[in-house]
Amino acid sequence: MIRKNATLLIATALCVACSTGNKKPVETPRDQLVHRLFTYAQNGQIAYGHQDDLAYGHAWKVEDWENDPLERSDVKATAGKYPMVLGFDLGGIELGNDKNLDGVPFGLMRKAAQKHVERGGIVTFSWHPRNPLTGGDAWDVSSDQVVKAVLPEGELAPEFRVWLQRAADFVESLGDVAVIFRPWHENTGSWFWWGEKLCSAREYQELFRFTWLYFVKERGLTNVLWCYSPGGDAGPERSMDRYPGDEFVDILAVDSYEFVGSGSVEEARVRYQEELKGALTFLTAAGTEHEKLIALSETGLEGLVDPKWWTETLYPAIKDYPISYVLTWRNAHDKPGHFYAPWEGFEGAPDFKEFSELETIVFLD
């Protein structure tokens, strides 16, 4: 039923997305990407994504990126196929650094993103910029004046403009490639300086809109799909209270993780599935109402401590919702327990392989 309603909407939205005023066929990379994501949702398919997949994995990383073919991937090693969606994080670009906050060179990121698109994949960027007021990282929530300070009337506006400029320069340097950009994520939590308790709803909306205006209107970066992704536990009211508005958003998404904590894996699974189903029910309705694509922009279970996580936890929780993609977080090369996809030799890998072979889950062959 959910799928049927969504299909009707998607068919309508697809016409809107494809029409360029005079019934021209799909043409720009952005139109093509919108079309593709709507088609997945319409067909009951979900593209699978993995953060940083081509840059490193569990206990390995690309060293000489300029000469590396970028063919290594934990996902490929365990599923036999690349993830369809490749995520990267721009954190650090704002300072003009040559590597991001997790040590990924931006040169490698650019090359991997372009290669992934050439291979037929989709690329998404998140951004964990540092705290421009305190000099701390994105998680520095010691001041609730940061968002206010970076807005056009604020005392840090000129510096923040340079930060936006550096992020936009990177996106522009990718060439004529459409990408999903997901700034100011998990804003219904209060662990980033743009979080719920750190700014008013209006300030948050202005931050998102200002970022959009800078990229789209000032820089003419029209190949970006804008993704708004609050936390999966926030519910409709809190999520939409800070929604920047239909003009500024193409994809409505949520981030939602499974946490085991001190309880059992079984209890964690029940909590996670409940939260996820609640969030995806809300997203499905919001997607219909606002005529937007929907996605599960970040998810996972750290260390995959549930051996059947893919087929018995994640899949049953997402299969009935028209999400265009689901992305699991990174496999750190330097923190042995910090991984969200299997790797070669990991005992839970067969369950992931089974997941990758499901007809409705889309990988990149």
Ligand code: BMA
């Ligand atoms: C977090 C962790 C951190 C990382 C950050 C940005 O969830 O993976 O180690 O620095 O994301 O990628």
